[in-house]
Amino acid sequence: MVIYGVALLAGCMLTGAFIGELIGELIGIDANVGGVGISMLLLIAIASKAQASGRLRPISQSGITFWSAIYIPVVVAMAASQNVVAAVRGGTAAVLAGVLAVVVSCALVPLLSRIGGEPPPPLPDISGEPGE
Amino acid sequence: MTEIFDLVARVMSRYGLVTAFAVVGITVWVSYQLSTRLTRGHLHGSAIAIMIGLLAAYLGGVFTGGGRGVADLEIFAGIGLMGGSMLRDFAIIATAFGVNTRELARAGASGVVSLFAGVFVSFAIGAAVAYSFGYTDAVSMTTIGGGAATYIVGPITGAAIGASSDVIALSIAAGLIKSMLVMAGTPFIAPFIGLNNPRSAMIYGGLMGTTSGVAGGLAATDERLVPYGAMTATFYTGLGALLGPSVIFVTIRAIMG
Numbered sequence: 001m002v003i004y005g006v007a008l009l010a011g012c013m014l015t016g017a018f019i020g021e022l023i024g025e026l027i028g029i030d031a032n033v034g035g036v037g038i039s040m041l042l043l044i045a046i047a048s049k050a051q052a053s054g055r056l057r058p059i060s061q062s063g064i065t066f067w068s069a070i071y072i073p074v075v076v077a078m079a080a081s082q083n084v085v086a087a088v089r090g091g092t093a094a095v096l097a098g099v100l101a102v103v104v105s106c107a108l109v110p111l112l113s114r115i116g117g118e119p120p121p122p123l124p125d126i127s128g129e130p131g132e
Numbered sequence: 133m134t135e136i137f138d139l140v141a142r143v144m145s146r147y148g149l150v151t152a153f154a155v156v157g158i159t160v161w162v163s164y165q166l167s168t169r170l171t172r173g174h175l176h177g178s179a180i181a182i183m184i185g186l187l188a189a190y191l192g193g194v195f196t197g198g199g200r201g202v203a204d205l206e207i208f209a210g211i212g213l214m215g216g217s218m219l220r221d222f223a224i225i226a227t228a229f230g231v232n233t234r235e236l237a238r239a240g241a242s243g244v245v246s247l248f249a250g251v252f253v254s255f256a257i258g259a260a261v262a263y264s265f266g267y268t269d270a271v272s273m274t275t276i277g278g279g280a281a282t283y284i285v286g287p288i289t290g291a292a293i294g295a296s297s298d299v300i301a302l303s304i305a306a307g308l309i310k311s312m313l314v315m316a317g318t319p320f321i322a323p324f325i326g327l328n329n330p331r332s333a334m335i336y337g338g339l340m341g342t343t344s345g346v347a348g349g350l351a352a353t354d355e356r357l358v359p360y361g362a363m364t365a366t367f368y369t370g371l372g373a374l375l376g377p378s379v380i381f382v383t384i385r386a387i388m389g
Contacts, residue, residue, distance in 0.1 A: 013225050024370065031288060033370030036221050036343070037363045040228035044236075047229055067226035072178045072355060073156045074223045075348045077215030079185030079315060080156075081203040082344070085193030087312055090305020093276070097261040098309025101254045101280040102317070105339040108249060109325040112335045115242040120235065122328035123356055 005063025148210025179352035246338030270385035283307025285372035292377035318349025337361030341368030
């Protein structure tokens, strides 16, 4: 059943969000610490086990892959509901702080990629529509 | 005639989320047409779609005076739900299905290093920019530094150490600029920084930290990289909110005397 996949995804998200809130509470900050990342790790662990044992049938998997494929449209909707006006009106100091933070962080990517040996090869080329 | 428009508008607002699916679907389709016809696929369709989204958000903000882009227009309110953090995070988590766990484990160490490097570097840059614009007190410098981390870290830090509201607003604006720049700029910078494999995506997510920016930017570059970048980026705001008002504030205060 498709809903099994969706429910598994939902369960991972709720559990991850709970753990993230708990960590935030424990270290005394009002933020969810890594909830999404924890949910992702949970999903990877549970789904790969369930797949291997054959309990997560392809039809149930499609409940997860649908949401994975709908990701780009969701991001487009997210872009369309950003507070772009406030960002633009922030003035020179805000623009400079934001831009410089991005530029310097970008410059660090090749540097840090060397940690743990040569960087892995690029992903193979694919072309086609999103979500396929 | 106006009655027909009223009726259409009423249907669109009543079925907000469904309207969002249709509108976003059309936008994505148009973007992929533009991508193949105008740029022969050089500029990714999703990159164009995200830029159209940001442009629409700007116009929506100017038109309504609100802070949620097109979602402040009643007929497009569903776009705010579709692109809100609940569905966004739900979809991000789903992308983890089928990631390469070996690659994830191997990139783990560099991911952690990049998180700390990203937080400290962003705070330092934001604080330096604040200083050069005349905000020479440690509270303002740390708050604006937090904004250079993410637009959530800025206000959390500012509230914790007692920054003034205009400084907090400035820090939010800095974070928004960063997020939008990452969203729209990642596909252009990617070839120059080797952003084409899971490990560099994890590092990129850890250094940038803005979940919305990284989520959008990697989607526009190569959507297979999304889970790796999102995985580290999601820890960044928590780390920044933890270090900002504590270690980093104390350090900046010590330097500034």
